[in-house]
Amino acid sequence: MREYSYYPGCSAKGLAKAYEASVLSVFQYLGLTLHELEDWNCCGATFFNDIDGYLAVGLASRNLCLAEKRGLDLVAPCSACFLGLLKAKDKMENNTEIRERVLKGFEAAGLKYNGTAKIRHPLEVVINDVGLDKISEHVTHKLEGLRIAPYYGCQLVRPYSDFDDPMYPVSMDRLFHALGAEVTDYGCKTRCCGGALTGTVEDVGLRLNYILLHEAQRSGADCIVTVCPLCLFNLESYQKKINKLYGASFNIPILYFTQVMGLAFGIAHKKLGIEKAIISPEHLFATV
Amino acid sequence: MEFKREIKYESELDKDFAHWITSLPAGEKMKECIQCGTCSGSCPVSVYMDYTPREIIGMARMGFKDEVLKSYTIWLCASCYNCTVYCPMKIKITDLMYELKQRAIREGYYPKRFTVPVMAKEFFKMVRSAGRSTESYLLLKTFLKSNPMKLLSMTSLGLKLFKSGRIGLKKEKIRSQKELNTILDSILQEES
Numbered sequence A: 001m002r003e004y005s006y007y008p009g010c011s012a013k014g015l016a017k018a019y020e021a022s023v024l025s026v027f028q029y030l031g032l033t034l035h036e037l038e039d040w041n042c043c044g045a046t047f048f049n050d051i052d053g054y055l056a057v058g059l060a061s062r063n064l065c066l067a068e069k070r071g072l073d074l075v076a077p078c079s080a081c082f083l084g085l086l087k088a089k090d091k092m093e094n095n096t097e098i099r100e101r102v103l104k105g106f107e108a109a110g111l112k113y114n115g116t117a118k119i120r121h122p123l124e125v126v127i128n129d130v131g132l133d134k135i136s137e138h139v140t141h142k143l144e145g146l147r148i149a150p151y152y153g154c155q156l157v158r159p160y161s162d163f164d165d166p167m168y169p170v171s172m173d174r175l176f177h178a179l180g181a182e183v184t185d186y187g188c189k190t191r192c193c194g195g196a197l198t199g200t201v202e203d204v205g206l207r208l209n210y211i212l213l214h215e216a217q218r219s220g221a222d223c224i225v226t227v228c229p230l231c232l233f234n235l236e237s238y239q240k241k242i243n244k245l246y247g248a249s250f251n252i253p254i255l256y257f258t259q260v261m262g263l264a265f266g267i268a269h270k271k272l273g274i275e276k277a278i279i280s281p282e283h284l285f286a287t288v
Numbered sequence B: 001m002e003f004k005r006e007i008k009y010e011s012e013l014d015k016d017f018a019h020w021i022t023s024l025p026a027g028e029k030m031k032e033c034i035q036c037g038t039c040s041g042s043c044p045v046s047v048y049m050d051y052t053p054r055e056i057i058g059m060a061r062m063g064f065k066d067e068v069l070k071s072y073t074i075w076l077c078a079s080c081y082n083c084t085v086y087c088p089m090k091i092k093i094t095d096l097m098y099e100l101k102q103r104a105i106r107e108g109y110y111p112k113r114f115t116v117p118v119m120a121k122e123f124f125k126m127v128r129s130a131g132r133s134t135e136s137y138l139l140l141k142t143f144l145k146s147n148p149m150k151l152l153s154m155t156s157l158g159l160k161l162f163k164s165g166r167i168g169l170k171k172e173k174i175r176s177q178k179e180l181n182t183i184l185d186s187i188l189q190e191e192s
């Protein structure tokens, strides 16, 4: 049985509760144990970096200190957290000025930092540590006929990812094939959802998401599947507004990749947070 | 017809600003920018920007301080890292956008009530004091300070999220706030 430290990130306790529920259920089902990092703090996301680059590294890497102590790989499902942690580690490695300041801070607080924590994303973990063949064997409810637009977004694959291509990744595509689903040719798979722009500069944010939804529909997808809380929130919550603004009629369910895995494994919908969706995907799985 | 000079003379540029940005770890390579425009071409929001990423890089390294720090470009950058991955000279454009945002906030170079820096500041305050962010409060505080009308337009969505338990009134916080303060205060002290 494999064990990991788990970094939920702030969204997992709020808007992305369904992501957390499905990650935990699927990992347990696959025999992978997640230990939530004791008293973890926010990764800083993008906003902390708007204010102060040094503090951003200090903030994110406190979590790396905690993970080092435990000695297990650190699994971070949210793309912004995944990137925030990787970025902090990179800065600690390659920027002497930042490293020295942050290390002084850790010393004052009695923490140790060696830079040994390994940061991983659950998508990569299930593919590399479990393997697609094994995953196929676990499928009890083949997702036959389900057409998925795989949406990777930005921060999982850029700029530090080394497990997939930064512009045309395929790991999720392969995963969905292993679950028996179809994957559409989705040209926007790594096009930006705008992040917080839907809230801050709405016109621009909505346009970016309109493009993503439009292309998914054109590709013939029944649903869009993502790896990131903010991408899911943008694509799902603003569909009504986008429809009004652009005279469209989107009603596309948006799911986390772990929810799709759970459905193929026959895990109860409730344990995957399916009922938390604003645009229900239930009809897609009525036959599953 | 009247002709107006749009371009600055060298003597009007801010040399200190140019020096500052090109001596940052992310900025050293700026001098190697060949102005190819790959960054702008790959940027999903460049069509909305007042200056494209290529122009920002070119202008910042020359010392067009006011133009760069007053631009909407830096606030529209969504940190998607397309430009960084594609730049043939390996210039860390996204990181430079962050540096510019930080400086603009430090020196008060942004339109009053403009939502991006308001939200960034609220987020910073919240995480600095609680160790975690709580989405419901972040949105509430940000829009009260920048754009209260937006809150009204979000009520029906907010209710749906509340009903499904995706937003709530509980404020997230960590237990080791003291430890976190020690770390961050020490880093700040070093900085000043």
Ligand code: SF4
Pocket (backbone or CB within 6 Å): B032, B033, B034, B035, B036, B037, B038, B039, B040, B053, B054, B057, B086, B087, B088, B089, B090, B091, B093
């Ligand atoms: S892609 Fe790089 S080299 Fe080309 S204009 Fe942009 S910053 Fe300069």
Ligand code: SF4
Pocket (backbone or CB within 6 Å): B039, B042, B043, B044, B045, B046, B053, B076, B077, B078, B079, B080, B081, B082, B083, B084, B093, B094, B097
């Ligand atoms: S990181 Fe910012 S500037 Fe670069 S391509 Fe993305 S949005 Fe544009």
